[in-house]
Amino acid sequence: MAESRQVNDLISIERQGDIALICIDNPPVNATGQQVREGLQKAVEQLNAEGGAKVIAIYAAGRTFVAGADIKEFGKPPQPPALPDVFNIIEDSEIPVTSVMHGTALGGGFELGLATHARIGIEGLRVGLPEINLGLLPGAGGTQRVPRLAGIPMALDMALSGRMVPAQEALEKGLIDRLEAGDPRDVAIAAAQDVLDGKLQTRRTCDLDTPKDDAALEETATMLRKKQPHMFSPHKIVEAVRASYLPRTEGMAIERQAFVDSMDTPQRAGMIHAFFGERAVSGIPEAKGDTRPLDRIGVIGGGTMGSGIATSCLLAGIPVTLVEVAQDGLDRGVATITKNIDGAVSRGKLAADKRDAVLGMLTPTLAMEELARVDLVIEAVFEKMDVKRDIFGKLDGICKQGAVLASNTSYLDINEIAACTSRPQDVLGLHFFSPAHVMRLLEIVQGEKTAADVLATGFALAKKLKKVGVLAQVCDGFIGNRILAHYSKAASYLVLDGASPQQVDDALEGFGFAMGPHKVGDLAGLDIGWMTRKRKADTRDPNERYAGDVADRICENGWFGRKTGKGYYVYEGGAPVPNPEVATIIDTVRTEKGITPREFTDQEIIDRYMTAMISEAARVVEDGTAKRPVDVDMVFLFGYGFPRFRGGPLHYADTIGAAELVERIKTYAKEDPHYWQVPPILEKMAQDGTKFADLN
Missing domain, CATH: 1.10.1040.50 (N-(1-d-carboxylethyl)-l-norvaline Dehydrogenase; domain 2)
Incomplete structure (x- = not known):
């Protein structure tokens, strides 16, 4: 008979005979905040003290496993228990502990999985150690446990790149033991039963020896001295990974000191500023409120910028009407877009089986009148005012009421462009950076008469395109x-x-x-x-x-x-x-x-x-x-x-x-x-x- 109890607001225990399930429920991404850390520690300690369960399985509610640290705790004094201590308690549990990871398991979330005695991934899982992106390094055992499971090259790759590793690769490298499909709770119960039946082996990661690979360590250290001499945490990562040769207690102490040292650097402060700044720019009142539709976009100009903008929209799932004045220019634009889309496939940014469907959303035309049905049009032609004035005068008579008219100008006066229309309230600047399908910045330029919902639509577009939208006022060259x-x-x-x-x-x-x-x-x-x-x-x-x-x-x-x-x-x-x-x-x-x-x-x-x-x-x-x-x-x-x-x-x-x-x-x-x-x-x-x- 099943029984459940709350350890605290975010952690619960469910007993099913010899199986104990620990559920983490801290939406939206189950971050490892203080209550989660404390609850996990108490849950494992209570179950070991009670002695009734023969296997523990940890899983998470919602759309993802633990996706990292709680950003609300950044910059504040750390509150006990510390994450490394919690994970050591899990690793030292007398009762075998399995983890079932779905969605993303990043940073401390992945380190939690590494501390358990067996790891099950659910299809679609991605794991990673992204601390390098904050000027830090894994500080809760990541540099110690990944080398023991997957070797030093894999540990260096993950910690120095911060990349997310897909589930199949994680399985092949030994970072997870199985890859399953299904609901996390159901998979957790089945995995726990397999432990009881002897079908799933459990082991403490700390009991494994790191395979010796001094060559990989020295090669990486030499590369970093040459290419990143001004950086701090990458060099500390190599030092910490090297310490995985040592027993857990000694290696974890070196990792922790390297983490603390990295916390005190100007580089970490700069990267934390960048992390929060990326979110702050879209947190302004102008970015919120009502928006206009973005179901179809028009792009005028098939050159480098226009093709890049069209590519970015297509990859975001937005149909595009591309307008050029001559067939050869249109053909070049379509060829460039096709090349960009193929590049996205080759880089793994787009599934190969979706390539044709994405290109199928592109409508190339020589007739500007085709823009009558678009919700937003982006002009991306020569940086000459008379050309832009002429285009916007034509758009005024073609585009439907309520359509947003945007210029990709890098320098020119949006107010002068808007004055060529009878609807200056619908006009704004959307300054993309080249190559537009790669660069993440989008300057959103507010004209004197730009309507509030038009401005908010600019920010909504930036979000759809996964770009960083920044508000700018009109002047020669805007901000950048x-x-x-x-x-x-x-x-x-x-x-x-x-x-x-x-x-x-x-x-x-x-x-x-x-x-x-x-x-x-x-x-x-x-x-x-x-x-x-x-x-x-x-x-x-x-x-x-x-x-x-x-x-x-x-x-x-x-x-x-x-x-x-x-x-x-x-x-x-x-x-x-x-x-x-x-x-x-x-x-x-x-x-x-x-x-x-x-x-x-x-x-x-x-x-x-x-x-x-x-x-x-x-x-x-x-x-x-x-x-x-x-x-x-x-x-x-x-x-x-x-x-x-x-x-x-x-x-x-x-x-x-x-x-x-x-x-x-x-x-x-x-x-x-x-x-x-x-x-x-x-x-x-x-x-x-x-x-x-x-x-x-």
Whole structure:
């Protein structure tokens, strides 16, 4: 006869003869908060003390097993019992303990499974150790138990990548013992019965020896020293995994100390800021409330951006009408989209059997009138105002009432575009980043007359596309490109004054950027910046030191970067090498301007570049173009390759301090008082001792 009792609000025990079931019920993701930890410990201790049960099975209610730590506890003093202690108690249980995992078992959730004596996965399960994404490492036995079950290479792979491992791979590697289908409770009962019948072997993971693999440890350590010398937790992960050679008590002590050491690093603070910031940007009032339908989307333009946007929508399950003006352009757009979808299949992002159905949702056409039935249309054509004005004038007469009209412009005035229609309330900016089906940032630009439900629809689209939507107000370049236009001048000035493009790139890559600014320019196409400089030539301040001389002359040679095989670098297969002809251009410009080049250290390059970025970012917050500092940070993390472990430019600014930044700017201003000006908000923060974090 079955009997049930609550250990606490989140943990219950159910007895069925010799079988005891422990259920975790902490919606929505059964996080390992204090009540869960305490309840699990009490349940296992009570059952062992009572002695009636011969096998224990742990499962979870709801849509998933334990998906990690309780984020509500982040940043707060830890409350006992500690997770490693709870899991050691489970592992040391005299009564065999099995776990049945479904959905996702991540971080502490997977470590819970590792501490049990047998693990059953339910089809569709994914397991992982994602702590690296927070600047941490598994701290409850993950680095000790995975090597014992699956070997050191698998442990290093999981802990250093943070990837989710599908159930079949987990089974093949020995991380789970069985893969079943069914309801978690039913599977738990059946698994427990199999333990009783001797059909399912149980064992303590700590009793296993880690297979020796010093070569894998040393190879990984060498790679990290070379590629991630500035990071902290990856190196600690190798140290902790190596400790799995030791008995559990000693190995767990090393893992725990490595975890504590990682908690105290600026990298962990930056990555926690990024974790919460990603959620904060969509938590604003403008992102909530009523929205308009998003059942069918139109995309105008089949070029790189338009094709990427269409791909992103199709992968999200939204039918797309793609419009081009000529058949060859339409054909290229369809070919690009098809290639993108095939790429998603090859990367495992889309099931192969769904490929044709996804492409079947695409309607290519030369007739703009086909947009009459779409709910939202995104214009993604040339960055020229007269072209965009013409398109929006036509859309005004074609699109149904209530349809949202969006421009993918990177710089141009949304209000001027909206004024070409009789419905400016339906117009907003949706600035995607290239490649649009990969990059996660979406700047949602609010015009003067954009309706509240239109703005909320922009955020709803971002969510559907799994993008990070950030609210921006109208100005040239919005948040990201406006700041970029400013700090890219700092890189140009450094080159004019004595640094080489390669030294600037190397210094900033050492800071943590995946690519330096000159490599990024080559990748994006140097002609884009050239076109922008020509567009803004008439508005250039005569007192400003012009930063575009070198880049302009590179473009005048027809060298636009990767797409032409030459730019700041030469691309002839293999790694790019500096373009020697660029050095000649730089020398010529310096001579013409009477500049005597001087040496810069890498740190000086980083300080000037980052101070310029922070200065304009501060102004963007000050004038309201960005709602809060965290919005700027997320724009740069998800759109501009800013190193995640540094949290974003304004989070990084707080680690420097406003007073130091003001002092730097005043020092640089002795050379160029026009470019280097202290933002009033930064001056006030220096006086008040406040931080950008205080404005979030």
